[in-house]
Every structure is written in structure tokens, then in C-alpha cells.
Amino acid sequence: MTAPLVDIRQLRCHFKSGANLLAAVDGINLQITAGEVLGLVGESGSGKSTLGRMIAGLQSRSAGKIYIDGKDMPHSYRRHDYREMATQVQMVFQDSYASLNPRMTILASLQEPLWSLGIHGQAARDKAAYWLDRVGLPQSAGERYPHELSGGQRQRIGIARAFITEPKLVICDEPVSALDVSVQAQIINLLQELQREHNTAMLFIAHDLAVVRFLATRTAVMYLGEIVEIGPTAAVFEAPRHPYTVRLLAAHLDGNPKGRILNKSLPAQTIANRAPLATDRGCRFAPRCHMAELACCDTPPWLQPSRVRTEAACHRLVDIEILRSRA
Template identity: 55%
Template sequence: MSEASPVLSVEKLTTAFRAGGEWRAVIRDISFTVDAGETVAIVGESGSGKSVTALSAMRLLPPATSRVSGHVRLEGRDLLTLSEKEMRAVRGGRIGMIFQEPMTSLNPVFTVGNQLAEALVLHRDLSWAQAEAEALRMMERVRIPAARSRLNEYPHRFSGGMRQRVMIAMALACRPKLLIADEPTTALDVTIQAEILHIIRELQREENMAVLFITHDMGVVAEVADRTVVMLRGDMVEEGRTDAIFAAPREPYTKALLAAIPRLGTMGASPAPKRFPRVDAAAGLADDGAPASVPDSTQAPVLDVAGLSTRFDLPNGRIHAVENVSFAIRPGETLALVGESGCGKSTTGRTILGLVKPSEGAVRIDGEDVLSAGRAGLRQMRRTAQMIFQDPFASLNPRITIGAAIAEPILSHGLMNRAAARERAAELLDKVGLSPSVASRYPHEFSGGQRQRISIARALALSPKLIVADEAVSALDVSVKAQVANLMLDLQESMGLAYLFISHDMAVVERISHRVAVMYLGEIVEIGPRASVFGAPGHPYTKRLIEAVPLPDPARRGSLPPKLSEELKSPLRPLDYVAPPRIYDEVAPGHFVQRIA
């Protein structure tokens, strides 16, 4: 760390929002510094004030409804005293920021290459040709496959993880003195997260860059942060060296936060999932989590997928998003589908539910062939199978109350009258741990974890047998993630639900699943019982996924796998490409591994 004055100095930062005609402080007297070459992490649950702290420092809050006081000094200049024109020069140039939700940060009407090049022209005084060349270099550096051909694509053509990599490239391209990273790896799978952490660390060393890292992932904190600031409901409750906080936390809340972290390798040979510890923040305690049940293996599958392939034609080839995928899920069972962003996990889930048209294969839900069903058949199928999406805010209509949103599928299928549907919505809200009195509120009035509970309630409205959960807990902080995962296990036990649990969070997958399927470039390369796959992974890609999970222990910093040197492979193939037949070896009962050619 530098002995010179800090790059960023925050003193007594207080931010208030106008609500109901009065000002209400949401963060109070926040003070910390970040030196050149140093990484400081701000951690805490959603609603603790982490992101508001960053947005206040960047002067990105609406002036009409927010009031910021205190001092935010960047290299000695107080940002709170600068004009808006001066701040525009600071943002993107002296300070880079990576936002949590890349789709709302990227302009949908410009290509990603255009947006990267524009930032470079504005802040690094490059010509357009130089900026485009540098944009390509940065896209390759954040490991976007086939980067040259993807420069001219629009944001909607990228997966969530790929869009986040574009945002990271944009933030780092101008070589800022300070990088503010707000949950930069939340949407990324563990291997790409490890790569991004390597990239940020490399650039930090090259440029002596200061990094303010906002996250709820304590494994990432242990891996990257020199010092840690813990926030709770707008207040700083603890601050100090990361290794000291992990070794001997002083505050009850910090103890509870650390106790709730899911850790790989804690499940052993148990065939059953295990609930997450229930945290008592006041006492700083967490229980060990109760075990869940094992499904009856003699029951007929509720979902049977055979030889499923989904391909998308492009002018320069064909994307083999899903290639010859087969698996089955029984009532009361959770099959986790894991892999990197862009590997085909979400496309598999969406194809199964008829939201994407497959190229070939068969899908049977509760014995009915989905792919040959017409509109009426698909409509009937949706009473048996439902989906929980990654972003609950995007999947809820902002103009209707949550009570109406939950009742909507019941009314649409003509199952009840309006009065009965309202009663059913109230019952479902209670079932997912929310008060029925909130039914008249709108989605924006809830936290991320509460919105995800609402999405689960809506998915349960038609009493389905199968739920496809697409990254249902990925964007949630550690304690809310535990609550939602436990809720899903409770509902599975009481209702016999089958889950296809799509995720990149390996620690959650180990805790919540009965079986695991690993996807790579659209193919399943390994599938088997969770204990067998995690205890004895057979495919090199599965081993790398497990090794890439950051450990919540600063003493083991540097345990991430080395930075990849080869280019990531792309699922883009020539139009005449035919996938070769694959051979799977059964390495343990029910545990199959694709043979490497």
C-alpha cells in the first residue's frame, strides 16, 4: 500500500432520500479511505447501503430526491463540490464503475464495440480506429469468445455473464485511478469470476489502481480485499483488515454474516440436501441447518429430456446452444444444471418450457410430449411446469400489484373467480413468508429477496409439479440467499416439487441438489449424484469449476486456479457442422462422465 495520501477519502458521508415530504437518512456518517494499489471491500445485506455509498461518491443519485453531505475526495479534490460538467470528466476517466445490472447500463441501440470505443475516444483521446482496436483488445482480455466477430453485436445478443464482461472491459479500458465495482461478479460463473478477479488484480498492479469492491460474496472478499467495511442498515458496524475480521469478528452481525456463508466440502457423502443455517443476527449465531429429504427413486419422472438440441442460425454460422442433452427428474428431486455463462443452461430451461423452439429431441413433462403439443397443449403444460427467472424485477409487471400478479395465472386458466383467486394469492404470500397485507403493493416497493419470494409465489399459483429455477438465488446476498433456498427446500418437501435448478453458484448447488449435471459448450459433460460429482469429479471442466470457487478464508488467498492462457472456445460452428457422437463412462453408480476424445 502507498504511504502517500489516499486515492479516495470518504468522510462522514450521509445520504438522505425524500419520502412522504420528509428527508430520511439511508446511510449515516460513513468514513473510510482507499489507497493506490489497495482493495477495500464494502459488505452487508441488501438494503445495508453499500450501493448507495458508491452512487453517492459518484454523484449519480437524482438531486431532486436525494441529499448528500460530508466529503468525498478523489486525489484531494472534493467531488461533492464539483460542477456536473467536471464530474462527467471524472466519471469513466478518473473513476471507472462496474454496475451490478449490465443490461440497464448498456445502450440497447448501439453495438458493444461502438459503446466501448466511444468511452475510449472521450476519455483517452484516441482516434476512432485506435479506439476500436483497443476495444477489441479489452474484449479479448475479459475473455469474450470470438471477440472480433462479436464487436458488432448488440447487448441483447449476449448472455448476462457476457454483458457483465463487456461492462468490466468498459470500466477498465480508460485505466482509471479508482475502480468502483458494485457486485461485479454476481452474474458470473465461478471460472469467469476467477478470470475477472485475475484481470482486475493484473490491472491494479500495472496501473497502481485503487479498488472499492462492493459485494455480498464473502469468498470474493477473502480473495481480493486488503481491508473490509461491514455495513448494516445504513451504518458502518465494523472496519479493519480482512484477515483480522475473518479470524476474530467483533460485532454480532459480522459473526452472523460469516456463519451463514455456504462452504464447499461441508456436505460429505450425504445423499440429501441440507438447509442453510438460520442466522440470529442479534446474537451472532447460526444453526447448522436441518437435512432435507431424499426422493423416491421408484417414481416415474415428472420431466424426461432425450436428445434435446437447440441451435440458432447466424449469417456466419450456427450457434449450437444445446447439443444432444438427456436427463430425467423425479418428483421431490432437484437436478442442478451448472456451467459457465453462455454454456446453454438457460436455453435448456427455456426450451423445456416451450419458450424457445428446439432443433430436435424430445421433452416429456408428466408423461406429455411438450414439443409436439400445440398452443392448447403448451397452455395446459404450464399448469404442470413453471419458471422462476433470475431477475424478479424484470419478470414482474411494474404496473400491477403483486397480489394481481400472483392471481393472474389462476384467472387466465379459469381455475377460480376473482374473490377466490385473491384468497389464493394471500395464501401463497403467507406460504413464501410474506404478509398477505402486502398484496396491494407494487414490485418497486420490495427488496430483491422479497421480489424473488413473490416470483416463487406466482410460480406456485397453478400448483405445478416441476419448477425450472433459472439463477433464482444468484443475485441475492448471503442471508437472503439462505432464506430463499430454505424456502425452496421446504416447499419441495411439502408439495413434492421437482426442480431443475440452473445456477453457477457451486456452494449453493452442493447444498441444495440431489444430482448435478455439468454443461460445457451446450453439452452435458458429467452427470450424477451430488456427493459423487463433488467428491470425485471425473471431467477436467468439472474439476476446474470446483477449484475456481473462492474460499471464504483470507489465509488461503491465491487458491484460485491460474489464469487461463488459451482462448475460450465458442459454440459458433459452420453451418455444415455435425456434432460427433459422445461416449459416457459410468465411473460410479449413476455417475456418468463424457469420454474425452
């Protein structure tokens, strides 16, 4: 079996919140294979961005290990670590405006990641010109500043900046949710084309389940800092096992799980009312779970593999299977 490109072990990110420790990411184990697209879904505050930012080295971790291409990544990065990181992991952000320097022309912004790799002058300009064209923008756009471009055009630049260093992994954090619906599909198609062209692994974080279902080969579901279900995208969407995944999908599906997925966020009543604390015990979904029993409040469930299905972290998977078979 080939080693995964990204191997995450017991990763934690705890933030201090008054007297408490808030567990934004709490003991995650995850592997991403070279060239695969892993979708990451879960409601607001579940820790998706924090996890993505830790993998990209933009957020320090409280504990755990991150191996990229077999290398044990440091807890905090020095200058030369960032240089190496540029060829390993890049990020596409939701807010393309904030990710570009407003005082730099687009051409300079495109070259910036190359400068840190020691690529300067004509070589950098040529690469930037190639990528302007590759993401569908005219060369004249290179002379403009970020505020002179539309949101969709700026996101194309964000994508070009992510791919220009030929990283092995691109993390996309809600890359289309701030864009007009009319340009969302174009940007998704562009990401898919580039991912396939360069065989780049992608961690795709999104609220829009339809997009994840379209793009991702595997999908992971996060709930309050933990992965509660993970598996092939078709299995997660068509035969979810964890009660939270079922609820999440139901909130997005139009009655029939195989039917059209509505592009809307979770209704307000399904949003968790408080962030998890590092001292919490048992299953974090228990206060909202219709299947909860006493053991759920005491013992944390762990991801249980299945040969044919997804891995799910729930004590009552056997009961769920029985109920499903009777339905």
C-alpha cells in the same frame, strides 16, 4: 422402475449466427424424476438457460423430444398448451423485476397464473393471500406494485407465482444471484421448504456451486451445449471424472475439494472463447483439456455410465481412474 417426470431425448437448440449455426444446446438426453432436485452447473454460455427455457416451453427447439409426465410436448405452444403447462412446469427467474408486470399490484400478479386455469374471484384472491403469507410477506404487500418491494421481497413473489399453480416441476434459473448476500440464504431455504412440502421436482440452475451442493440430489455439468457429467451430487463434487468438472470445481474450491466452496464465478481465462457450432466435431473441451489426444478431436465422447460413480462423456475415463488411484 417408475417413469421419469421429465424425459428429454436428443434435444437441440441451434441459433443462426451470420452464416453459422450456433449450437446452444446440442443433443441432450436427460431425465428428471418426480420430487427430485437436479442441479445444473456450467460456465456462462454453456446453454443452461436455453435448456431450462425449452423445458418450460419458453424457447422453441430445433430438434428432439420433451416428454412431461409421459406426454410428448409440442414444438410450439398454442394457448391451451400454455394452460396445461402452468400445472406442469413453472419458472423462477433471476430478474424478479422483469418477470412481474409493473402495472399490476402484487395481489393481481399472484392471481394471474390462476386466471389462465379458470380460477377467478374470491377463490383466486384467497389463494393469493395464502401464498403471500406462505412466502413470508404481510397482506399489505398485496396492494403494492413491484417497484415498491425490495429485490428479496420481489423474488418471494416470483416463487409464490411459480408454486401457486402446484406444478410438478419448478425451474429456477439463478434465482438468488441478483440478490444481496444477506437474503440469498433465506430465499434458498424458502425454496427448499416449498420443494419438500409439495414434493415438487426442481431444476436448479446456478453458478454458485455451494448452493447446488446444498440443494441438489443430483447434479449435471454442462459444457458448450452438452452434458459432460451427471450423477449424485456427492459423487460429482467429491469424485468428479470429467476433466472439465475437475477444472470447474477447482476454480471454486478452496484447495481441498471437501473444503469450503468459494462463492465466486470462474476466472476469466477459463471462459470459453467462442460458442460451439453445429458443425463442430470431436470433444468440445479438447482445446482446453490437458488430457486431450488425437481421437478426442475426431470422435465426440458420449456419457458413459458407471455403477458407482457419475456418468461422464470422456474418452479417457480409464486413464483418469488410473491417475486418480496413484494420486
